[in-house]
Amino acid sequence: MFQQYYQRFLTANPNVQHFACHSHHYWPDVTREAMLEYWDDTAELVDDKWQRILGEKMPQCQSLIADALHIQAPERIVFAPNTHELLYRIYSIFDQTKKIKILTTDSEFYSFQRQSERWQQDDLVDIVRIPTEPFSTFEQRFTEQANKGEYDWIFCSQVFFNSSLAISDLKQFIDGLPQSPIITIDGYHGFFAIPTDLSELEHKIFYLAGSYKYAQGGEGACFAVIPDGNFQPSYTGWFAEFGDLHQRVPGKVGYAKNGQQFAGATTDLSAMYRLHASLTLFKKNDITVDTIHNHVLKCQRAFLAIIDDLQHPDINRSNLIQNSLFDTIESSNDTPINRVNQHGHFLTFRLPEDKVQQLASYLSEHGIKTDFRGDRLRFGFALYHQPEQYDLSCLR
Template sequence: MNLDSLRRTPNALAAEYSRFRVGERLLLTGHSHQAWPDVAREGQLAAFEDAARDVDAKWEAASRMAEEVRVGVRALLADDGDIALGVNTHELLVRFLSSVDIRRRPRLVTTDGEFHSARRQLARLAEEGIEVVRVPAAPAGTLAERLAAVVDDRTAAVLVSAVLFETARIVPGLDAVAAACRSRGAELVVDAYHALGVFPLPLRELGLGDAWVLGGGYKYLQLGEGNCFLRLPPHAAGLRPVVTGWFAEFGTLAEEPDPDRVVYARGGDRFAGATYDPTSHYRAARVLRFRAERGLTPEFLRTVTQHQLGLLADRFDRLDLPESVITRDRGVPLTEFAGFLALRCRDAAGLRQALAERGVSTDSRGEYLRLGPAPYLSDAQLESAIAALATCCA
């Protein structure tokens, strides 16, 4: 697989996504829900067959699929740390928050640019008396420095995204936040959802070896729903989340229960919940194999994404549309953006609807229209999408 083969029509990958009809549709929702490769269906069916054959004994096979997902996550992070799996990032975030001593350190630091699962939960905690400090996300170039400056001895945790979900801006210098947290005894949680599958994220090289990392496969990784994770830092071994399910006892069930103290499994399972649908892990494991077979590494996908963003930006700039209607941040190089092109609009929701009526799938967040390419789209498809945008803005 090489970049030239993906630029052509038909795109060299498109045939592998035939059930999502990616060659027939203009799906610029790659930052929100990428199409699944056809092999995902094999994983779905294998989950059914194992359940039909083994009934309740299916969990042995399911655990192997879960471990394959963990191995895939570790590879993406270039890290060998423990991985907790969850249906969504919110449940993992809640378990994390329940494991830190918020009574003794009742202060959480975050930004005003976090995704809704964190934004809403932290806002609700603030209503209950937890001090929540929201640092302005813009400008992204100085965000890490500004976050580090407000960490103090009362701070339980800092929660920040590696990539801002509204604008696709990469947040540089998170190692400075990690150092501030380390010196003050606070935890750092990095939301990597908009980074995974877009560019390499080697934790230790980035100075994030002590960080907790949240992420999932619903977006760029093409794993579908139910495939989220929490990477645990080495010092997490002694933490005991208050919000806990019985799967967090696995490995200890044979022991004599202690009536006075809840016990936890080792590793990532100490942050586990309870019974879940393992179909998601079958699907994810099969898709991760497919991505490895096709050479869809973070490094290669970064090259693809940068090309596609460059094409979209260039064709958009050529339209020379009124900035009062729609514009983009031309003052920042595309290398500082992740997986989508964010266009600030007078009526982002209206443009999204107008594009949908012309067969172009996008989405909007507040004042931003988000155009999310994916590796199975050809250059011609991206140009058609911008041509449709021109008619909507005429």
């Protein structure tokens, strides 16, 4: 029923089963119209287009994101072309004359992993990386370490890109951490995939995400939710002067008092138009994050049923990371508890690296697009999937 929104991508790829949607989603058709709208606004308004973009589109987009994340103050949200730009601005709020002590994991996405290793190479930071495995004890081990040391910055993913493991209860997890450090959650694999409520967290954590994956707006529309505080990032752009410059002092750089404190400079905001269009489409058609999550769960279970039947020597449950999270367990009052909220929207198989590459190539030759990282073969699931049409017969 949801495929009607993706006709251009589906028509252009008629013989493809797209299981790489955790990496880059198909875009709904309305995003093409949004690109044209950006062009038309530019042609019509020319130099005055910024009032339309920053005065109308941006607040609307902030509100749509806030609705999805249950944020009470949409003005906390600031945009950037990528999350790397935002995390570097967060880094720049620290005293650069002191070595920063960071607590993170061994499973962060490359934007933070690479940058933090580079800082470490220059002896600018001390980093403790907690292994995510074994997953069953990760949250406990991470929290215990956070409360042992005096960290300046805690950085952790909501859903880990190399396994699909998700923090089981984000609020409970954050509440267990010390409140003095800067806390940043990489929510890229969580936003518009796993139901997320930041209403009690928005004032105290940085939350990074974007539209390239599950929000389906494509690359270039990333954002951060900024907590309470008068931050003054040294890596700053002139957009950060928009709004109330509550700290304007002669001879000093002023900053806005909301999320715009972390804004950059002039950029192509057509991506924000696309994100606005996709989120508006979902809102108009009552397609909530819960709707998407439940559809993906059906897709994942249908996929697992197929591979159970195939009994492939490699793509099977014994090589699936976190298979047990798809079980339903009983609570003390006999009410079923679904543990799949601890799992993202892709399934990850761990295999030897050469086998992973061989399988990815073989599947691609048969019109099955997947994604792999090292020894991990990943299958993603999306709203535009119809699980009853899955065909994995090439694996027989």
